[in-house]
Amino acid sequence: MARWRLCIAALLATGLCVCPAPSLLAQQTGDAAPPAAKPPAYVGSKACQGCHATEYESFSRYSKKAHSSQSVKIMAPKLSPEELRGCFACHTTGYGQPGGFVSFEQTPELANAGCEVCHGPGAAHVDSGGDPALIKTKLAMSECERCHSAERVRTFNFKPMLFAGAH
Template structure:
């Protein structure tokens, strides 16, 4: 039976109140309950349908909200430790990298370009010319100068667990693949700048 759960009660042509009470569906046709003029505002079926829709919208809203937060939130800042931390165990590799690799001094070129670029354009540079931008690493030169160049962790991944694990090689990317390089050295950039991805361009 399709019953009415909300009745609009009218007095002298004006709505006076809602009556939250179940009434048989036929009262919608008669329009009278104990001499009062009423109209059915919501049936049980309508109420259930609205409840289901509200639950679905709530679930979708929660997924959207938390999904947005997770997508926007950077990785923990502690995941990146900076190239200098690598030098404690990899002294020779670090010295060679700093001396011969252009990546190790990428901020020099970025710094020269910044005055000519809009903020949005600057951010597009940071993604490939710094370490860990929007991933818990580079924020700005003033706040995180240790991540201002393309450091060891750009190719080998965040080093916190590796360092904390006494240099456990399973906790770091020992040998980067060409896929790692092509994130920045993609076809368009190779064409524009002729910077071809080289697995051993880090000079070690």
């Protein structure tokens, strides 16, 4: 069996393999490339509720982030497309990122600044049954500054709070 693998591997390496599916042979010899990692994906805050009911309830009730799209919807008719994109960057989840917020119609589950704004895309964490290594658990104030920059704090008089009512 080992000789067979070596022969197939040699044929593949030299380009002499005329098999219609050399990648299948490569898989059989163990030489296939590992499957590409899936890009991080967002799931929305409701996906967190089942395992993190207390945090989800507190976030939904007390955090302004949980309702952040409301102010965007109120202001949207008065904003240019560029200004609106600036609002989406901080008031939604994952805007401009693969699998993030696209529009209120297409991705309503990501319309607010949800759990994944602070903890990162949660699909891998959810799919694993809650592996804590697959989600950001240690947060720092410096991470808040993506949205709560000095300029925005001056403009909107809204200072960041590390847990913002969520925990």
